[in-house]
Amino acid sequence: MDILDVDLGARAYPILIGPRLLAREGAAIAARIPARDLLIVSNTTVAALHAPALGAALPGRRIVEVILPDGEIHKTLANVARILDVLVANRFGRDACVVALGGGVVGDMAGFAAACYQRGIAIAQVPTTLLAQVDSSVGGKTGVNHPGGKNLIGAFHQPIAVIADTSTLDTLPDRELRAGLAEVVKYGLICDRAFFDWLEGNIDALLARDAAALAHAIRRSCELKAQIVARDEHERGERAWLNFGHTFGHAIESATGYASWLHGEAVGAGMLVAASMSRACGMLASADVVRIERLLKRAGLPLDTRAIKADAAHELMRLDKKVQAGRIRLVLLRQIGEACVTAEYPDDALAATLAGHFG
Numbered sequence: 001m002d003i004l005d006v007d008l009g010a011r012a013y014p015i016l017i018g019p020r021l022l023a024r025e026g027a028a029i030a031a032r033i034p035a036r037d038l039l040i041v042s043n044t045t046v047a048a049l050h051a052p053a054l055g056a057a058l059p060g061r062r063i064v065e066v067i068l069p070d071g072e073i074h075k076t077l078a079n080v081a082r083i084l085d086v087l088v089a090n091r092f093g094r095d096a097c098v099v100a101l102g103g104g105v106v107g108d109m110a111g112f113a114a115a116c117y118q119r120g121i122a123i124a125q126v127p128t129t130l131l132a133q134v135d136s137s138v139g140g141k142t143g144v145n146h147p148g149g150k151n152l153i154g155a156f157h158q159p160i161a162v163i164a165d166t167s168t169l170d171t172l173p174d175r176e177l178r179a180g181l182a183e184v185v186k187y188g189l190i191c192d193r194a195f196f197d198w199l200e201g202n203i204d205a206l207l208a209r210d211a212a213a214l215a216h217a218i219r220r221s222c223e224l225k226a227q228i229v230a231r232d233e234h235e236r237g238e239r240a241w242l243n244f245g246h247t248f249g250h251a252i253e254s255a256t257g258y259a260s261w262l263h264g265e266a267v268g269a270g271m272l273v274a275a276s277m278s279r280a281c282g283m284l285a286s287a288d289v290v291r292i293e294r295l296l297k298r299a300g301l302p303l304d305t306r307a308i309k310a311d312a313a314h315e316l317m318r319l320d321k322k323v324q325a326g327r328i329r330l331v332l333l334r335q336i337g338e339a340c341v342t343a344e345y346p347d348d349a350l351a352a353t354l355a356g357h358f359g
């Protein structure tokens with residue numbers, strides 16, 4: 001088992017990473033989740049697969065479960081209200097802990113409910129998708145979608161622990177694994193060129209679920225995210241790099257009703273658009289855009305966004321949380337391994353980039 005720390009002073013917390021943690025590391029898990037009263041939040045798919053093992057790792061507790069419907073369209077305030085209702089109905093106190101078992105959808109909703117209940121109770125994240133293990137379970141962003149835009153309602157609420165049992169990925173569909181790889185590639189692009197090089201050499205092993213390759217990818221991604229979050233918890237600066245590809249990606253998800261593109265897939269396609277925009281702004285070399293496109297294609301990610309109208313995408317981008325004084329700020333690449341956030345780009349470069357990628 002690897003243990004990384006997210007260094008946030010009094011709110012520091014560990015990320016436990018390794019195979020068969022639920023089955024074999026019950027004592028380590030129980031020590032990090034000390035509350036007696038636990039509300040396990042999961043969804044219909046994940047609960048059936050992994051809730052018994054989680055319960056067995058936490059013996060002697062009072063455990064109540066909330067099982068939500070599966071899917072991004074269910075990431076709503078109404079479902080957060082359901083979680084809160086169960087906390088109230090069971091008279092959970094401030095010493096209780098919410099335990100999120102699932103992907104980013106479950107984790108974001110459970111985290112937001114924990115942030116709201118009695119002005120904030122503990123949340124432990126037990127991520128079961130690659131995307132959640134490398135990104136959403138770490139860093140304390142919680143929330144839900146609004147009909148007007150993605151993740152518009154939410155709060156920062158750091159977990160007390162992240163338990164990333166890599167064996168839970170054994171049941172994850174291949175398409176979801178590929179979607180998670182998009183966020184892994186993101187780390188190489190924004191801040192670690194050597195990791196991007198490593199991904200080029202190991203993408204086939206990752207797709208084949210080679211245990212050592214997956215362990216390295218998860219550990220390195222968590223290290224990089226933990227460092228960024230420790231330096232900029234509330235996204236005053238460099239944490240925005242983690243949104244590379246997301247301004248375009250959220251527009252893709254929103255334009256298609258959160259139905260046909262998985263979040264990670266939309267981020268993958270959005271990263272290619274952001275790379276093209278970086279080239280259009282004279283930052284990124286054309287050869288690097290080609291490298292990025294090749295790696296995303298090899299990861300099996302969909303990149304064809306022409307079914308979405310460029311005007312619609314542009315309009316949806318205006319809802320991005322990085323908009324300041326009406327101006328869309330973009331995360332772009334100066335080179336592979338070096339991101340920046342800027343509102344200083346030529347509008348015609350953005351229009352041409354959108355026209356090049358969207359219909």
Ligand code: NAD
Nearest residue numbers: 045103104105106128129131132135136141168171172263
């Ligand atoms: P998800 O939570 O919808 O999970 C994907 C699918 O995999 C679901 O159908 C789920 O039921 C299933 N699943 C999960 N674990 C499984 C397992 N072990 N075996 C079989 N099936 C399993 O999607 P996701 O990709 O994990 O997360 C995407 C969400 O995360 C988006 O809502 C996004 O906004 C959010 N997100 C949040 C942050 C953050 O910092 N909070 C960062 C990135 C993404």
Ligand code: GLY
Nearest residue numbers: 139141239242243
């Ligand atoms: N996934 C973006 C962030 O955590 O900041």
